[in-house]
Amino acid sequence: MTFLYLGIILFAGPHLFSVLLPAARDGLKTQLGINVWKGIYSVVSLIGLGLMIRGFMLSRSGPLAADQLYYLGSWTKHAAMLLVLLAFVAIGAAHGKGHLKLWLRHPMSIGIALWSVAHLLANGKRTDVYMFGTFLVIAALDIVFSKKRPTHAPRLRSDVIAVVLGVVLYLIFLLGFHPYVLNLPVVG
Numbered sequence: 001m002t003f004l005y006l007g008i009i010l011f012a013g014p015h016l017f018s019v020l021l022p023a024a025r026d027g028l029k030t031q032l033g034i035n036v037w038k039g040i041y042s043v044v045s046l047i048g049l050g051l052m053i054r055g056f057m058l059s060r061s062g063p064l065a066a067d068q069l070y071y072l073g074s075w076t077k078h079a080a081m082l083l084v085l086l087a088f089v090a091i092g093a094a095h096g097k098g099h100l101k102l103w104l105r106h107p108m109s110i111g112i113a114l115w116s117v118a119h120l121l122a123n124g125k126r127t128d129v130y131m132f133g134t135f136l137v138i139a140a141l142d143i144v145f146s147k148k149r150p151t152h153a154p155r156l157r158s159d160v161i162a163v164v165l166g167v168v169l170y171l172i173f174l175l176g177f178h179p180y181v182l183n184l185p186v187v188g
Contacts, residue, residue, distance in 0.1 A: 004055025010048025083118035089166030096158030
């Protein structure tokens, strides 16, 4: 669990700092320079993410593998699959200039929140709650505290790309990444 805890601290720290203390963040950006700031932020976040994943994967065996906090009905797996599909579409919408981005206002954070909720619905182990709960808290705080709002002339093309990209990513994760990289099949 040490890897998971350390990863959560290193990943959540910069994100929470940016969301909760925007004036301090902006001051640090100015002091360090935007490229140095982005570099440090990215490296610390990636190390944290890597440690979280390592800790999560280590917890899948041994005594922590049975540390179940809650059990939900079998319907939650189906709800989770739908939420993940919607999450990937929202994440796809974050990169375009479509109606979805204007409507959602925070499509990346909403996508991460949906993805997190989906995993919390489908998994009730302590390590799942720690890992996916961390992402959910960061995404929810970003949605609440972010003042940045998209303003653009929406293009239908961006929405189509977001939906196609979301479905493709969903299928890659469902049929490839989960079963073959994580060794955690979703279906079956």
